[in-house]
Amino acid sequence: MSSDQKEAANVGVFTAIEHAEYGHPASVLRLVERPMSEVEPGPHDALVRVSKRPIHPGDLLMIAGDKRGGRAAPIPAGAPRTPGFEGVGVIEKLGSNAAHQGQFAVGQRVMFLSGTGRTWATYSKVPVTSLVAVPDEVSDAVAAQILINTMTAQVVLRAGHNALPVPELPVTVIQTAAGSSVMRIVTALGQKIGLTMIRLVRTRAGAELLEASLPGTPVIATEASGWQEQVRSAMGSRPVHVIFDAVGGALVDDLTSLLSDGGTVVNFGWLGTGAPDLSGFAPRGLAFKGVVFTEWMNFSLAEQKQHRDMAMQLAKEAPHVFAIAGEYPLADFRKAIEHASGPGKNGVVLLTSQVGL
Structure with a gap:
């Protein structure tokens, strides 16, 4: 039984990749089940069932504690870290304030950037302000890597x-x-x-x-x-x-x-x-x-919107710019990391999970 099938049978848990220490990604990362209570959305959040998320070089450097990936903040005991900062998926639940705003709806496909990470999981709690609607003509594989x-x-x-x-x-x-x-x-x-x-x-x-x-x-x-x-x-x-x-x-x-x-x-x-x-x-x-x-966060809001619109237009007109080197289910994350770390790849390596079970 796959991890996604297990989640369908036990909606109280979700699957995540996490690490409790810094080191070589293939060695320190683990595939685990976590309680859904950890991703319960607050009033201004959305719960997104994530279908695809990229493996960026910076993700691997951060997991390794390499200074080229930024400052490695201590990982508290008993609070392992889930990597990943962006992805695409479907809204499963909206917080009370987010639902009242009516900007997004349950079942809507969105891409997002999560400042707290945790996108290498089947579910992610995301501030509604970080969501971007994905048009039908842009695939999940492209949307996952745009931001x-x-x-x-x-x-x-x-x-x-x-x-x-x-x-x-x-x-x-x-x-x-x-x-x-x-x-x-x-x-x-x-x-x-x-x-x-x-x-x-x-x-x-x-x-x-x-x-x-x-x-x-x-x-x-x-x-x-x-x-x-x-x-x-x-x-x-x-x-x-x-x-x-x-x-x-x-x-x-x-x-x-x-x-x-x-x-x-x-x-x-x-x-x-x-x-x-x-x-x-x-x-x-x-x-x-x-x-x-x-x-990019220091750019004006008008510039940020212009850039997002430009990226979405590029994704529609020239999806080949957003090349896909390979896709792997979460359970095969070690194979995905090996591919993402190797020479000669053309495009992004994605970690995938099923949506709509």
């Missing part, structure tokens, strides 16, 4: 815009890890506003896959000898004042040789190895700007 990745993409684009000496088009930008979920959105949104992208990936196979799934701008594999010269050829006489980087590490040294003096590396990930040599930054007036998706 955090789009927020990050918008923060990256804003930081790049602010770093330009003269924010006028045409602008040429270099991207690393261009096949990653965030960078695919950066590419799509950047093309909409007229940016010229030169995309870097690690392998030739990855380059071929990205060119086939998201064509339109050059893709160069950094495993190839002389890849910097290929980038310079693609640049032509155009200066590059901004590089969008999700790799970090020793690759930063190679990237800065491609930047114009006064240029900026906008970084939002550190998946590379080695340490960069930043000694040449000051003499050339270069800058290294780290960004995180939570900076």
